[in-house]
Amino acid sequence: MHDPLIRSRAVALVRSGVTNADVARLLDVPPGTVSYWTHIDRTASGTAPGIRPRPCPRCDGCDLDEAAYSYLLGLYLGDGYIVQHAQHRAPVLAITCGNAWPGLMDACEAAMRSVFPGNSVHRRRKTGCADVKLSSKHLTCLFPQHGPGRKHERPIALEPWQQRIVRAHPWEFVRGLIHSDGSRVINWTTRTIAGQPKRYEYPRYFFTNTSDDIIRLYTDTLDSLGVAWKHLRQRRRAQTISVARRASVALMDAHVGPKF
Missing domain, CATH: 1.10.10 (Arc Repressor Mutant, subunit A)
Structure with a gap:
């Protein structure tokens, strides 16, 4: 030493x-x-032989796949985090995906590669899940919501350029949020028809998050899309938003769909 x-x-x-x-x-x-x-x-x-600094859409004005970014932003706000390890020269973005949804891992990896072309993306296996990860010096440029502490313990607000992207690609943003902290479930009930019990099934979408700001970003986007929603009454700190009306569920099915 x-x-x-x-x-x-x-x-x-x-x-x-x-x-x-x-x-x-x-x-x-x-x-x-x-x-x-x-x-x-x-x-x-970035001056070593064979190494070129990769351009950044925010710093250098290079192209950005905005649809993929809107989806990745939703994933990040739900189950993503950015950390700076001592052994790495650049911060690391990780999106946690359950092992039950291999298609979600593939979609997350594809979005990362589209937003950060040329960066390596890999998966770190954990018990019951995996972190889809990449490292880039420009992560905090594209995700300015990063900061100390947990997301629900600090204000979360989109920058004007992020708001423009979400307005242009709202369904990708909603899909990212649902694929991270949401779900599509089948509820059922029984009714007596002509003296015989009959089972009825109907789908619903749920989104649960502890951050009031992230919940508001989700519901504001649903409002802009004409999707009806309501809060579920819960005693826990986290809030759950339900989409249950038939027409609204049909819209979600057409643009979001269940995890896979």
């Missing part, structure tokens, strides 16, 4: 044009160590 000050001085000297060999002799450090430090520094700055 070397003193961090020596490492910083070595990197600064190399940046100024001093060769690795001269830096090694000057600081009495093995040449291989100086080469390693230089490689790490150039990789972090």
Whole structure:
């Protein structure tokens, strides 16, 4: 282990044009160590050979697949999180998907690849679920809702450019929210017809979240789409929004559908 000050001085000297060999002799450090430090520094700055900084739709104005982004934004607000690990130079986005929904994992991975073309996407298996993950320096550019603490413990509001995307692709946003923190279920009841009990089944959509702001984003988008909804009465902190009217369920079926 070397003193961090020596490492910083070595990197600064190399940046100024001093060769690795001269830096090694000057600081009495093995040449291989100086080469390693230089490689790490150039990789972090995107100047290492063969490494190009990937453009960002917000920083560089490059194209963004807005439909895929609207879906991924819904997934992130539901079951996603962004973390910065000490061993990684860039933050990591992870969307947690249950093992019962392999199609959801595929859809999540496809959206990530569309929004971040060129970035690696992988899955980390856990008990009963998997995290679909990618790393990018520009995650906080595209997901400014990231911050310290849990999402329901801080304000969640969309930036004007995000609002424009959600208005243009509202069903993708709703689908992302449902696929993360929602479900489509079949309720049933019985009625007596001509003296005989008859079973009736009807589908409903539920969305549950603890953040008042995320609930409001969901219901405001439903309102813009003409989907009728109502709050369910619950004693727990989380809120559940139900869509049960036949016409509204038909709209959700046409554009969202169940997890798969």
